[in-house]
Amino acid sequence: MGYGVKLVKIIEKHVELDFPLGHHLHCLIAQIPNRLRRRDHLFKLENAEEQWRMVQSVLDLVAAGDGNLKRLHFLMFPEISVPLSRFDEMLSTIEQRFRPNTVTMFGLEQITLEQYRALLIRFHADNAEALECVEHDVDSGDILAMPVNWCCVAIKESTGKVRVFLEAKTHPFRGEEFLDKDHDLYRGRHFYLFRGEPACFNFMTIICLDYLYRDLYSSNIKQIIDHSNRLFFTMRQSLDALFVIQCNPKPEHRSYREVLSGFYGEYLEDTPGVRETVTVFGNCSDESEIQGVRCAPCYGISFVAISAKHKMLPYQEREFSSDDFDGAPVCRLRFSSGTRLFYFNLPLHHELDPRSSRVPLKVHAVLRWAGEEWVKVGDGEGQASA
Template sequence: MPEIIDKRVNLEFPLGHHLHCMIVQIPNRLKRAGTGYTITDPQEKWQLVRSVLDLVISGEGNLKKLHFLLFPESSLPASRFDDLLAIISQKFRANTVTVFGIEHVRLHEYRALLERFREDNAEAIELVDKDIDAGDVLDVPVNWCCIAIKEANGSLRVFLEAKSHPFHGEEYIDTFHDLYRGRHFYLFRSRPSCFNFMAIICLDYLYRDLYTSNIRQIIDHANNLFFSTRQGLDALFVIQCNPKPEHRAYRDVISGFYGEYLENTPGVRETVTVFGNVSDESRIGDAKAGQGFGNSSIVINRNHRLAQVKFSEFITDDFDGAPVCRLRFGSGTRLIYINLPQQHEIDPRTTRVPLKIHTIMELDDSGAWRKITFDEEDYEIVRA
């Protein structure tokens, strides 16, 4: 099972105020290759990613308040990894966390990158080296992500994670050289703001079985954190390239995560879970349009009592009876700018809505991002 490694980072988030997150729901177009899956249109994809970065850098409106930027799984060409880090380091504002998935590389390349950023990934290197010493695995494909944190003093810290469970296209890359399974997750404990968060890749959220699963590891670790420090896991970011985000398996895990099936879970009871998916223009191999993808979402504890509404770009529901409130977005190519709720105790008299959508943006005909405006008739209150 993957180990959870605690990391202290210097982030000065505003105390007593909600944080801001942007979900980048853009398409992935992937094809089979010797390294697993690669992006079919790397230059076009980089231009799309760069357009989002430029928008964040300009900081129009309240985008200058952005704290978390979430790109999907396998969304960045590996050749552009250094370019993205350079932009974050040189042009992003301090106290910014950027999570992004990168196309597959070989294990020896992933190991070299861990070594390059050894100061932040020393524990992970030890775990990877155990696998390398155990067999001939240096050419195994790795599906990986990066959590790039620009701290309050402007320094850039780079943390790398490998996906610990393959998706449907990765399970059969090669009978003898399957996808490498990552051995660690990071839990970031930011100071002085006292905000704890994690980022994982898609199926790392699912059970393998009830007793030895990634998600159970996260719950138990957060519970131990709660009982020893009275702190919990404030946010869990799950980046996806998922054609079936509505699968019952996700509903079952969400129910267990928020305390329906497992033991009491005080460490994650107030966790905000953000699922950032690709858009419905995605393709994996020969998969055709309309067969899935899309639907990023935010899940919070049902005690927040989020009113159920239906809107042209999003709806709220309880995910078919799970003990949660869910804000579920559409499947198109979008930038979704939201706040992360910070109210841990809800005043029963309040009318404050714990989740707020600041902006949803789409691409216009010229390839620029523009805000979507909503008509009143598109809005419907289903029930409180």
């Protein structure tokens, strides 16, 4: 199959994550601003040092573990939110200061395919299959100068070992497409499906529009559903969580509602592989700016979606609310648009506690940026008790 026809490959990776059995897991969305400018046909952070100070402040908070942050399992940063020059420092912080059984997902500044290929070679132990996909594409044409929108999933296993997995975005937004093919975004060829053991927790991380991508031959989300169904039918396991990191000016576009409806609706067939999946969309904040993109209001509104089989009544606070996303077959926890840290729990498997009085998603803390530090939003400002 040539480079022009692409089917995304789902690569399973076994990772040692000793999550607590029978207890819900915790996730922190860092909804921080992205200010991006095009330089040499690549989207770069306008002020990388200022951005790194904010990213580092979140890392320091997680490493300190104040409150119940010691129980954090998943940390999400937005797409294109970490300076490339700080990549090694980011990994070093995770290795030296984070607790075992922690998964950190973050997007970095765009690079060329040649640079991305070099990173896959550097982290070959965890990315051998992904490197094969890239080598196949490189062999098909002169494409090493193409831009790559990429992310890293850094997993600190129960043993303390840090594993580094890299993914490239499979589908561009309009600002990443050009008539000049050399400057068009490289289409990633793989997703990772992480099989956490011994806790038996399966999850994926993808970048923004990868969730929506479809063409005449296939769609990313259908492949994820089919793969998860095979997992269920052969091993009685399922996809527990799908994390979508974003830099999305239109987080509530109807296309997201439509795909979520198809993902959770089971309109034409049973989909037991994703029936209990928790989908987490982590966006950048409403202070973000992307050169060439104009809209109002823009960005923010990270949210969590679960099947409507869960019980969540409509609820409204200043910093978050719950709804059904305009009639979709989901329960949605919708966050506000400002620069915030949202700390919440992922729900337990629905069938374990079907009582209608049990709220499956709970917000443990909301923190706002106060110029130099993160401050917990207090009573009367939209904070819910843990």
